[in-house]
Amino acid sequence: MNEKKSVYTLLDLPYGYSELEPIISEEQLRVHHDKHHRAYINAANSILEKLSGEMREEEKKNAARDLSFNLGGHILHSLFWPTMAPPGKGGEPGELFSSLVKKDFGSFHKFKDIFSQNAISVQGSGWSALSYDPNIGKLLITQIEKHNVNLYPVLPIIMVLDVWEHAYYLDYQNKRGDFIEGFWKIVNWYEIENRLGLLKGV
Numbered sequence: 001m002n003e004k005k006s007v008y009t010l011l012d013l014p015y016g017y018s019e020l021e022p023i024i025s026e027e028q029l030r031v032h033h034d035k036h037h038r039a040y041i042n043a044a045n046s047i048l049e050k051l052s053g054e055m056r057e058e059e060k061k062n063a064a065r066d067l068s069f070n071l072g073g074h075i076l077h078s079l080f081w082p083t084m085a086p087p088g089k090g091g092e093p094g095e096l097f098s099s100l101v102k103k104d105f106g107s108f109h110k111f112k113d114i115f116s117q118n119a120i121s122v123q124g125s126g127w128s129a130l131s132y133d134p135n136i137g138k139l140l141i142t143q144i145e146k147h148n149v150n151l152y153p154v155l156p157i158i159m160v161l162d163v164w165e166h167a168y169y170l171d172y173q174n175k176r177g178d179f180i181e182g183f184w185k186i187v188n189w190y191e192i193e194n195r196l197g198l199l200k201g202v
């Protein structure tokens with residue numbers, strides 16, 4: 001029988017905990033993946049369990065809001081981990097990606113600048129995301145506050161960077177810009193090209 005699991009689960013990282021060093025330390029990655037990401041999963045599962053029982057109207061309203069937040073956290077982290085690869089292992093920007101970047105941003109350098117600025121300017125906790133809208137064939141840089149605010153519904157994300165303090169504080173303290181600079185050295189360009197290829201049907 002092929003029954004689907006009815007709970008969300010934490011997947012292992014696609015690399016070892018120390019393999020993103022020196023950009024992200026083992027300690028930082030363990031806390032982020034094992035504690036923070038797991039906490040969103042546990043919360044989403046416990047809300048789902050509560051929703052299946054009796055609840056007051058007010059509780060239901062809060063549960064729906066909390067589910068959106070925690071599930072958003074789970075989905076975004078699940079997209080984030082494979083966006084990265086150990087230094088030197090992520091390859092170079094692929095052909096599909098590069099031609100879209102040239103068309104939509106002029107050059108890779110400009111794209112990198114805009115994406116970085118977008119990440120730096122997230123107020124409080126949030127994400128910088130690169131989406132591809134297959135309807136207009138365009139790359140779009142978006143900002144996500146917390147895990148769910150300003151997220152365009154059903155616009156597929158091909159690259160995402162977590163700029164919550166919990167993502168970098170142990171390594172970089174308040175220097176978010178340094179963390180973002182480091183991120184470019186561990187981008188998994190193979191994964192990004194794959195995601196784009198699936199969306200473009202090539």
Ligand code: MN
Binds near residue numbers: 032036162164166167
């Ligand atoms: Mn995070």
